[in-house]
Amino acid sequence: MNILVCIKQVPDMESKFKISSDGQWYDQSDLTFKINEYDEYAIEESVRLKEKLGNAEVVALSIGPERTKEAIRKALAIGADKGVHVLDNESHKKDPFQIASIIANYAKDKNFDIVFLGMQSQDRASAQVGPILSELLGYNCVTTIVGFEYQDGKVNVKRELEGGIKAKVSAKLPVVLTCQLGLNTVRYPTLPNIMKAKKKELVTINVSELLNEQPRVVNLQAYIPEKKKGGIVLEGKADEMADKLISILKEKTQVLR
Amino acid sequence: MKALLVGEYKNGHIDESFYELVSFANSIGASSVGFIVAPLDAKPEYDGKVYIADINKSKDYNPKVHKDLILKLVEKENPDVVIFSHSSYGWDLAPRLAAALKAGQVSEVIGVDNGEYIVPFCNAKLRRKVKPNTPKAVLTLQSGAFAPLKNNTAQIEPLDYTEEDANLEFQGYEVSEKTGVDLTKAEVIVSAGRGVGKKENIEIVRSLAKALKGELGASRPVVDAGWLDGSYQVGTTGQTVAPKLYVACGISGAIQHLAGMKKSNFIVAINKDKDAPIAEVADVFVVADLLEFIPVLTSKLTK
Numbered sequence: 001m002n003i004l005v006c007i008k009q010v011p012d013m014e015s016k017f018k019i020s021s022d023g024q025w026y027d028q029s030d031l032t033f034k035i036n037e038y039d040e041y042a043i044e045e046s047v048r049l050k051e052k053l054g055n056a057e058v059v060a061l062s063i064g065p066e067r068t069k070e071a072i073r074k075a076l077a078i079g080a081d082k083g084v085h086v087l088d089n090e091s092h093k094k095d096p097f098q099i100a101s102i103i104a105n106y107a108k109d110k111n112f113d114i115v116f117l118g119m120q121s122q123d124r125a126s127a128q129v130g131p132i133l134s135e136l137l138g139y140n141c142v143t144t145i146v147g148f149e150y151q152d153g154k155v156n157v158k159r160e161l162e163g164g165i166k167a168k169v170s171a172k173l174p175v176v177l178t179c180q181l182g183l184n185t186v187r188y189p190t191l192p193n194i195m196k197a198k199k200k201e202l203v204t205i206n207v208s209e210l211l212n213e214q215p216r217v218v219n220l221q222a223y224i225p226e227k228k229k230g231g232i233v234l235e236g237k238a239d240e241m242a243d244k245l246i247s248i249l250k251e252k253t254q255v256l257r
Numbered sequence: 258m259k260a261l262l263v264g265e266y267k268n269g270h271i272d273e274s275f276y277e278l279v280s281f282a283n284s285i286g287a288s289s290v291g292f293i294v295a296p297l298d299a300k301p302e303y304d305g306k307v308y309i310a311d312i313n314k315s316k317d318y319n320p321k322v323h324k325d326l327i328l329k330l331v332e333k334e335n336p337d338v339v340i341f342s343h344s345s346y347g348w349d350l351a352p353r354l355a356a357a358l359k360a361g362q363v364s365e366v367i368g369v370d371n372g373e374y375i376v377p378f379c380n381a382k383l384r385r386k387v388k389p390n391t392p393k394a395v396l397t398l399q400s401g402a403f404a405p406l407k408n409n410t411a412q413i414e415p416l417d418y419t420e421e422d423a424n425l426e427f428q429g430y431e432v433s434e435k436t437g438v439d440l441t442k443a444e445v446i447v448s449a450g451r452g453v454g455k456k457e458n459i460e461i462v463r464s465l466a467k468a469l470k471g472e473l474g475a476s477r478p479v480v481d482a483g484w485l486d487g488s489y490q491v492g493t494t495g496q497t498v499a500p501k502l503y504v505a506c507g508i509s510g511a512i513q514h515l516a517g518m519k520k521s522n523f524i525v526a527i528n529k530d531k532d533a534p535i536a537e538v539a540d541v542f543v544v545a546d547l548l549e550f551i552p553v554l555t556s557k558l559t560k
Contacts, residue, residue: 013380013509014530026383096352097361120348123379126364127343128352131320135356140424141320143349156428161345162267162493164433167317170426182481216361220373220386231524231539233531241543242554245525248541253523255445255469255502256558 001056004112005046005080006103006133007039009064009071010123017224024219025092026123035071038118041183045148046116047079048184053150057081059112063102064091069202076197077189083200088207095215096128103129104136105210112174114155119144119178130178141176142169146183258287261336263327265346266295266312274342274398276405279303281398282340283406285369290334292327294318297415302407310416317427318346322420324353330416331358336393343397351397361389365512367402381512381534400493401516433487438472440491445471445502448491448518451478452507452528452547459484461551462506468558469502476508492517506547510535527551 011017011031018027035043043060050056060075062068063086072083086102088094094102107115115137120127127143134141146166147158153173158166160180189197232248234241249256260282264275271293282289291307293299294315301307310326327350331339339354341347343365355362368375373386374396389395440446447466449459459479466473474496475489491498492514503521508514510526510533518524519538526539527547536542543550 011379013382014533016532017379017382019383026379095361096364097356100356125378125380126362127348128355128362128364131349131352132356135353141353142425144345158431159345160494163497164487164490164495166431166433168428168431170428172424181477185483216355216359216391217363217387217389220388222378222383222385224382225377225384227536231536232541233544234541235544238545238550238553241545241550242557245541245543245554246557249502249523249525252540253502255471 001049001053001114002110002112003046003049003056003058004107004115005039005042005058005060005075006115006117006129007043007060007062007071007075008036008118008121009033009062009068010036010121013122019222019224023221025222028092033067033070035074036118036121038120038122038179038181040186041179041181042116042118043075043078043080044184044186045179046114049114049150050079059084061086061103061106063088063099063207065089072202073197074189076200076202077194078187079193081200083202085202085204086207086210087204091207093219094211095217096124096126097132097216098211098213100129100132100136101213102207102210103133105212106205107137114173115139115176117176117178119180127178130176134176137174137176139174139176140171142171143178144180145177146180148177148183258285258338259334259336260287260289261327261330261334261339262289262291263339263341263347263350264291264293264295264301265342265344266293266299271295271299271301272342273405274344274400275301276303276407277398277400277403278340278342280406281403284403287338290336291411292330292416294323294326297413301411302409303411304409305411306414307411308414308416310418314418319422319425319427320350320353321422321425322418323350324357325420326416326418327354328357331393338394338396341395341397343399347397351395355395358393358395359391360393360395361391362395362397363387363389364397365399366396367399377512380509382532399512438488440472440474440489440496440498443472443498443500445469446474446491446498446500447471447504447506448474448476448508449479449485449506450476450508452509453479453484454548456482456484458548461548465504465506465551465555468555469504471500471502474498476514477511505535505539506551508535509533510537
């Protein structure tokens with residue numbers, strides 16, 4: 001079985017963000033980047049499937065600047081067999097349709113049976129790339145999965161809906177699956193596997209070889225929103241803050257008397 | 258400008274989010290028609306035409322069948338923009354439709370400024386203004402971003418469909434077990450988020466909940482990590498709550514969590530990151546390491 005897992009490198013969401021000098025995105029300098037959390041579940045699930053089947057290969061693909069290789073190396077350390085780095089210093093300027101079309105151009109003649117992706121990225125959060133990719137490749141697609149099982153040429157998945165409800169869906173291969181948080185428990189790569197990952201194949205393809213589409217959505221401006229609500233901010237010593245908070249709760253709520 | 262509004266039928270009625278689409282279309286001065294897969298006798302409170310495909314003819318949501326229905330409607334009505342709610346239905350279906358229409362899609366719109374759509378990014382810490390440059394566009398709207406608008410009873414036009422999709426099969430629902438905690442009835446909820454760091458630290462938050470005579474809740478990452486079970490989860494995929502007091506401990510405030518608790522009467526956030534989006538809804542924001550602050554607060558409350 002051929003498995004593709006698509007991953008993205010994103011900044012730590014607890015970072016202090018600044019707007020980039022061109023006013024279009026966040027400033028990428030001084031940020032710590034890591035694998036998009038949703039994609040970690042996608043990597044883990046693809047590696048689990050490979051381990052279960054034995055006769056399978058997992059290709060981990062990522063689009064972005066040079067630093068993106070770290071994310072691919074981590075996927076290789078978790079257990080992917082081969083890495084593909086689509087080198088693009090301006091990947092953040094591509095819209096979800098362009099990203100999907102780059103992946104589709106890479107994947108179209110490689111007969112992948114299952115493509116795993118995160119259901120969205122933590123930075124852009126469009127949740128579009130997976131379903132668009134499925135349309136471009138003519139694959140089935142189930143989004144937001146929280147349960148996965150492969151059986152006899154089909155996948156049985158649980159798709160998360162609202163209010164604690166899940167839909168059980170079975171889909172024929174080939175299929176694109178987008179992973180929701182909590183799909184599995186992601187392993188920590190062991191030191192021997194980190195060493196092994198350094199020897200695994202990691203090919204670099206320039207984005208110009210795979211991109212032949214214009215954006216369908218134009219990015220006009222990025223900005224930091226004004227703080228909407230003037231809530232009270234308490235800072236300082238724990239003891240003083242606790243006293244202050246208790247007196248506020250006594251005054252403003254009926255729960256403390 | 259003409260809009261096709263794609264509503265949802267859930268839990269025996271037309272979901273409120275449909276009326277948010279109506280209000281949005283109104284606010285951008287677009288004329289609109291609706292489309293919902295629902296029972297034919299559903300009565301949308303909408304001043305216009307709604308195409309209804311009979312929900313009883315299908316087992317459940319099938320993306321290809323729904324996409325083809327909308328494509329046919331797009332051909333018939335020729336809208337400039339097709340609008341969904343950014344829900345599990347909308348974010349699944351909208352990109353498929355956008356790809357088929359070769360249309361640009363903007364996800365999770367929270368506002369419009371002079372024809373430019375405003376969307377959040379980086380966990381709602383930042384905003385972008387964007388604009389599709391295709392003849393048709395597809396939008397999903399953030400749930401709750403636009404006040405619902407209802408009036409009259411719609412003119413219903415039944416829409417036939419017989420098509421099936423053999424590639425995807427719906428096999429039923431699974432409802433997560435409730436293990437006793439009905440957070441919707443609690444007057445005080447103290448919720449733990451990722452910021453608690455590890456499972457053992459949940460007890461620190463639980464003690465505060467006890468001191469406030471409230472229930473313990475959790476945000477999604479805590480449940481995903483297995484620190485608490487799903488019945489504790491507050492948010493769109495868990496329980497939607499509105500207690501008298503909600504204390505968010507180490508919760509950054511992802512939109513899915515905010516949507517589940519922002520109607521609480523009084524909200525206290527305890528977080529190290531002053532810029533965390535939870536600040537937007539907090540009445541009091543305590544900038545502190547919860548592991549240091551909460552034990553102090555709890556001991557004062559129990560004295």
